[in-house]
Amino acid sequence: MVDVVVVGAGVIGSSIALELARAGRKVVVLDRAPGAGQGSTSASSAVVRFNFSTAAGVAMAWEAHFGWRDWAGHLGHDVGDLATFRRSGLVMLDVDAAPRGSWLPLFDELGVPYEEWDSATLADRVPGIDTGRYWPPKRLEDEEFWADTRGTLGGVYTPDAGYVSDPSLAAVNLAAAAAAEGARFRFRATLADVEKSGGRVTAVRLADGTRIACGVVVNAAGPWSGAVNRLAGVGADFTVGVRPLRQEVAHVPVPAGYRGPAVADTDLGTYFRGEVGGDLLVGGTEPECDPLRWVEDPDAVDVHPTAAVFEAQVTRAARRLPELAVPNRARGVVGVYDVADDWTPIYDRTDLGGFYVAIGTSGNQFKNAPVVGQVLAELIDRVENGADHDASPVRFRAPRTGLELDLGAFSRRRKRNSANSGTVMG
Numbered sequence: 001m002v003d004v005v006v007v008g009a010g011v012i013g014s015s016i017a018l019e020l021a022r023a024g025r026k027v028v029v030l031d032r033a034p035g036a037g038q039g040s041t042s043a044s045s046a047v048v049r050f051n052f053s054t055a056a057g058v059a060m061a062w063e064a065h066f067g068w069r070d071w072a073g074h075l076g077h078d079v080g081d082l083a084t085f086r087r088s089g090l091v092m093l094d095v096d097a098a099p100r101g102s103w104l105p106l107f108d109e110l111g112v113p114y115e116e117w118d119s120a121t122l123a124d125r126v127p128g129i130d131t132g133r134y135w136p137p138k139r140l141e142d143e144e145f146w147a148d149t150r151g152t153l154g155g156v157y158t159p160d161a162g163y164v165s166d167p168s169l170a171a172v173n174l175a176a177a178a179a180a181e182g183a184r185f186r187f188r189a190t191l192a193d194v195e196k197s198g199g200r201v202t203a204v205r206l207a208d209g210t211r212i213a214c215g216v217v218v219n220a221a222g223p224w225s226g227a228v229n230r231l232a233g234v235g236a237d238f239t240v241g242v243r244p245l246r247q248e249v250a251h252v253p254v255p256a257g258y259r260g261p262a263v264a265d266t267d268l269g270t271y272f273r274g275e276v277g278g279d280l281l282v283g284g285t286e287p288e289c290d291p292l293r294w295v296e297d298p299d300a301v302d303v304h305p306t307a308a309v310f311e312a313q314v315t316r317a318a319r320r321l322p323e324l325a326v327p328n329r330a331r332g333v334v335g336v337y338d339v340a341d342d343w344t345p346i347y348d349r350t351d352l353g354g355f356y357v358a359i360g361t362s363g364n365q366f367k368n369a370p371v372v373g374q375v376l377a378e379l380i381d382r383v384e385n386g387a388d389h390d391a392s393p394v395r396f397r398a399p400r401t402g403l404e405l406d407l408g409a410f411s412r413r414r415k416r417n418s419a420n421s422g423t424v425m426g
Helices: 011-022 055-069 071-075 104-110 119-125 167-180 222-232 307-320 366-384
Strands: 002-007 027-031 090-093 115-117 155-158 162-164 184-187 191-197 200-206 211-219 242-252 262-265 270-274 280-284 332-340 346-349 355-359 395-397 404-406
Touching (some): 011 027, 011 167, 011 211, 011 355, 011 366, 055 071, 055 104, 055 366, 055 404, 071 167, 090 119, 115 119, 167 184, 167 366, 191 222, 211 222, 222 242, 222 332, 222 355, 242 307, 262 307, 346 366, 366 395
Parallel strands (some): 002 027, 002 211, 027 184, 090 262, 211 355
Antiparallel strands (some): 090 155, 115 155, 191 200, 200 211, 242 280, 242 332, 262 270, 270 280, 346 355, 395 404
16 A cells, blocks of 8 residues: 555656655656656647746745756755756736736735836847737738737746756656655556545446555646546535646747847747757747637547648747748647636645646646645645645645745635636746
8 A cells, every 4th residue: 555646747746756765655646648747748848937826825825936046955965967947037918918017016015026118128138039029929811910919018027037958858867866766657547436435435446357455645737637636536525626728839040149038928829948058938828819729538639730720829929929930831839738718827736635636737836846845845735634625725835935925825615716818827
């Protein structure tokens, strides 16, 4: 018998395994892939930013970034080649739907450094950028997309933001550190059943017939999390649902190299950041004009980039960076996000004793992996020792910043966050 079975060895599941093993628990991690970080983690843009619509979201991201900055120290073990955090800075361009005054008070409250840029400063700090205001985002076939600008915009710059160079390697690093703490990983393992008795988890059963007795199961299965919940028979009391969403991220060569900050541009419906070697990584922010590509079966998703999506994303980025060429051939990665109804994750217990979830990560929680493991480890410890998290939510004291997180913000029963952007930005 083991103490905990973690389902999923992506960056979130591997982080949870590390912290549970550090706490002295016997942990087994299951993943259907051949290795850690080969699911949705591998398609992450790995942007580390702090712009969220809730205090808990900002506080978690700010705490987590210190883990990325001291990645070797966070891991605590020699695990070989390390993922690298690149502190590029990020500028969040102004957008009519979420004026800076609506969220900057959270930065002030929590101590996140920032600079407010007007359009002249933006032009000076990001050479070659078009500071035009184009809201709302439009499809390329809409003649209004090509219309002249309707004014100018600035943005808010956070110098401590950036990105992780290799998201899959980050998960491999976490898995190796967890293994050094005693966690065991079983790859190419498919969960077939969650056994229970008396309202509690008792074991999991794999497709090959293997039975693993356990007292706790953590669902960190990414886009497969809904299926895992159904196996466990949980979800009836959730006020926030999750479902898989196909996403594409474009890779664009930049002959002269891109040396500027990451840019979050919901004004045009895109974001972009530099990539190792000076190329550009370009993603979308789910503007209302683009249909969302919900999927029933994550395993059935076409993993090849789509020409139309590539052209739309890169052309929007080229509107912001006029010297950027739009290649004729689509190049990039395709992944599946585990999206919550309000684009805010669910880190919680469930009504099945011993069954916990770290789901609905919505393409925006890679950045929080260093702290998510700590949060789940504390939540599990407190609830398994009698705390009623539903009635009195656990509060987590972040070790590096000292900030206190009310974990009720990530409850499965929460009131949906109506202040969220309705996009991957959270």
